[in-house]
Amino acid sequence: QVSAAPRRPRELHFSPSSLDAGAKSGNSSGSVSATRLALLAALGALWTRRSRGSSEDRRHRRHRLRAVYREALSHDLLYDPTQGEVAGSDLVVSTAKHPTHEMELQAEAVSRRLGATLVQRRRRSLQDVADEARSGLIYFVCRGKRRDDSVHIRHEILDPSSNSSLSTNPRMWPFASRSEPLIRAVCPAEGEEPLHVVDATAGLGGTALRMAFSCGARCRVTAVEISEPLACLLDHGLQRMAGEAEPWSEPATRVRAVHADALTFLQSRALTATSGDAAVDVVYLNPCMNVSSPSKEDLLLHRVACLRPIEQDLFEAAAACAKKRVVLRHMRGLDLPFGLSSAAVKRVKGGRSDFLVVDT
Secondary structure: OOOOOOOOOOOOOOOOHHHHHHHHOOOHHHHHHHHHHHHHHHHHHHHHOOOOOOHHHHHHHHHHHHHHHHHHHHOOOOOOOOOEOOOHHHOEEEEOOOOOHHHHHHHHHHHHHHOOEEOOOOOOOHHHHHOOOOOOOEEEEEEEEOOOOOEEEEEEEEEOOOOEEEOOOOOOHHHOOOOOHHHHHHOOOOOOOOOEEEEOOOOOOHHHHHHHHHOOOOOEEEEEEOOHHHHHHHHHHHHHHHOOOOOOHHHHOOEEEEEOOHHHHHHHHHHHOOOHHHOEEEEEEOOOOOOOOOOHHHHHHHHHOEOOOOOHHHHHHHHHHEEEEEEEEEEOOOOOOOOOOHHHOEEEEOOOEEEEEEEO
């Protein structure tokens, strides 16, 4: 008996003509959704097979992967910038079962800050609690364990329907060193260490934490986040990490979370903070990046975070604010943004993306 050879997954090819066809038929939104799914499927198939076959096959697959990715980015189809940025009032706040008095106090404070309803957990399931929120998400105050098994209070954003969560953590901490491409862009070896860095798109704060650690013991980082739930999560997470007696604890004391629109914050800081401790040396801009195989955390983060792209007015505000340089994470293979010339930009190569350094 001869068994059939396993079928190779079919590579889906994307053509922008599907958008035109959808627009002509008056069903552009449906066409865009279908095209987005086709793109994700194509990227997934290409990515999972990127290291298989002959060298010629691998080379062709890498070129195809880059081409599909660039096409996707040019049509903004891998994520929808109009989605995300869940308001604080769209969540509910709750605690673990049998909360301590301190957990209840923190949950009440978060509820007031977000303008969200505080829901008593009692013996209810998390899904039952989440059903009371317009977004289906819970800002959760619970117990956590440190590496030495001591207990602390932890803040998370939960989506019980997908069993996913968000929390401030020392993400990618093993990469925190002066040799990391991001750090080489923010803090070049040939220059002075920055005393104040603004991470204008802070998210969960992992990047801000690594910059505080790697840019010197005097470097302070202001982590600006427009999403109120994420800013609240970051604020409490930094306080928790500062008390953990870990390598990241001291840097966490030098990171300050600020809930603000990055454009407004940078424009205000450019006018008022020209010297002294308030002066900003470096501004880092990290736009939302598409990923070929998003994790549960990525998908949940894209629901909560602001997905608007970095526009020229934000870049110009960053350049007016920064005394030394602006660093912009940029997808490799795309044209330079904002009319920048190659002569005005220093490129530090990273993994899937590069860091563009513009001296100010």
